[in-house]
Amino acid sequence: MRRTILRATAAMAATALVLTGCGRGGGDDEDGATAPGVTKEPCPDAVDQDKGCIYLGTISDLTGGFKAVGVPLTAGGKAFWQHVNENGGIGDYEVDVTKYVKDNKYDPETHAQVFSEIKGDVFAIAQSLGTVATETMLKDNDSKDLVVIPATLGSNWYFEDRVLEIGTSYCGEAMNAVDYGVDELGAKKVAAVHFPGDYGDDAAVGAKIAAEKRGATFTDIPTGPGADQQAAAVQAVMKSQADVVVVATGPLELAAVVGGAVKSGFKGKFIGSIPTWNAALLDSPAGPAIEASYLWATSFPLWDTDSEGFKAMREANGNQPPNAYFALGWSGGYIMKTALEKAVDDGDLTRAGLLKAATSMTSVDSEGMLPEGSGNYAGDANEAAVRVTQLAAPKKGSGSGVTESVDFFTGPTLKDYDFKEACYLQK
């Protein structure tokens, strides 16, 4: 018996030595690469085989509750970089966003897990969907210098250098919506129907700040997801007698609330955040009500806009139906493109170099696809904040189902608003 133990111990020691001897590969520089995700080898689907490749990761919701957002965003990003590569790439490199696409199922733990699978292979993250999920990813020790384009518009990203936010935040958009309501519709009573959390609360707090500043009364109406769960919200909207209702939910909830309220005799206006809109709503039973009393607040130019970027994007979209998220996926690319070009120009194609390039950007050439004031990450939160909003009215048969109703404007509340912390944290 003792001999068995001896033999076992010896075998174990040997195994241990072999195992430790193997090593773990680690992040050693391969073929002269400057950083993870940057190779001298061409991209898998390279246009120009002589160029190197920069790999960008995408971690989005491809099968979970927000796949209607994540899937077109991802497709838009892919189309954008294809377009960039066909037009000469970035310096001596092309960019690949197709090899490292991961599904987070809208779950922060899955997000962190898949990030750790690709973190040694990607240079930056071209799209990260979900606020908690993105924050979780940024806690990783290996994301110290990671540049990320978020797929959420919370006002929290003003306060995170590594995250290059795009567009006006939900909070700012709601302020503009309320200002518009007070100035143009003579609103005295304002309400906000919203989901809890980083998205809905952000808009609700913005609406509340604006309502208080403009002397309107404010009614807070939190609600949960589910089209069949909105009866209480409809009732609360009617009871509030609001003239303007800011909505920050999903499209299904929007249809239920607007449809229900209009049926009950609601006479005011609903103004919805970006995620409330889906062109398919026009064909739903609530379609006529939505067409009559809903406006979509967005800081991004509409699908039919006549600009170089939009032309290329529409061409890339081919005969697929127009999709606002596809456009967003495309336009977010300009930010990353500008940062990458700057890092290449600086001769510092490392993660730290990219972060430095990104945080010294003051503007972006987006070929007419991003709102005025975009791409300024050099200053503080207030300089970074984009403050314009336009309101679009649903209209059957037009591009993405909406047509411009009120041109880009900045209301008096948002104009001077001092962002000190994320709006949703003030809830």
Place this chain on the structure above:
Amino acid sequence: MSTRVKGRPELYTAYAQDMAFLNTRSKQVGVLVVVIAAAVLPLTVSDDLLKILGTGLVLAIGAIGLNLLTGFAGQVSLGHAFFVAVGAYTASAIAGDPDGRALGLGITFVPVWIIGAGLVAALAGAIVAPLATRLRGLYLAVVTLGLVIIGGYAFTEWKDLSGGAQVGRDAPKPVVLGADLTIDGAYTQEQKLYWLFLVVLVICAIFARNIARSKIGRAFAAVRDRDVAAGVMGVELSKYKLIAFVLSSFYAGVCGSLLFVANGHFGPERFSGGHGLLLSVQFIAMILIGGVATVSGSIMGALLIALLPRIASELPSFLPFITTAANEHPNIFEIEVATYGLLIIVFLLFEPRGLFGIWHRVRTYWKSFPFSY
């Protein structure tokens, strides 16, 4: 006290020998080999896999807890996720930043928040235990499911504690002897955290094994096999059901305290609605897949459940004709979701006795080698 007879490992001459912690030499050697192999694993395995295995080790603590309650004492509980949540929030609150947005006491000493989480969860278990004296079987399972629903609601609404829906709060920082384990040094964060989790798991597993072979463990088995008969034999039912719940919840609390340490941040969605129920069901699956009423089975089951998403995501890459573009159908992400479900079905269909059953067959084969048939 009797001595062992050389060359006759299975000849017991005393009751104490039979009930020993590891009662055969091969078990002693086997456990030693496994523990050492587990300890050197981080030196060879890549970080992303270590992260999964680390989560598996933490889940194993919770699975051992549920196995004490369900496997050993026979009380089916679907409320395990609730106790895990209590542990996660207690630990975060004890270790949290006192000046932070969410509740925090600022006590960062690791054993304090791990044990504190266990104790508060155990207290919650003690409050729930009287239910088990009135109900049994599926009725108990459904009632404990109610805990997950109540807890999910309470944690979402208690913003000072949880940070609120879709916002969340930070998990405790594991600072051991002045070193923050989430910062890369000579070893990466994944390696260091894996070792921390392994140490806690080994302590928990030894403790559980000792409970199982003590008077309490024998009482649990009696209650499980037939509670009325156990009562007739003089086993105080309410007392032992209480002990089972308290112990199981303690383990769940310890599991919860460590579950988010690697990621550093978590939201109440993890424990509310479908996610909370799923976590409870996953714990049941761990002990069923691993092996009911075994400590080693709980660990194997937890590791498998933790690895399953990764296995499911690797499998579609063997099907090169399926697209990786998410806007075309069917794509690998959809196949991945289906594969996950399929693996669970296949496993329970072909291996109903769990991983422990496979191990048992292997063991029997070699025991009677070369006459195994």
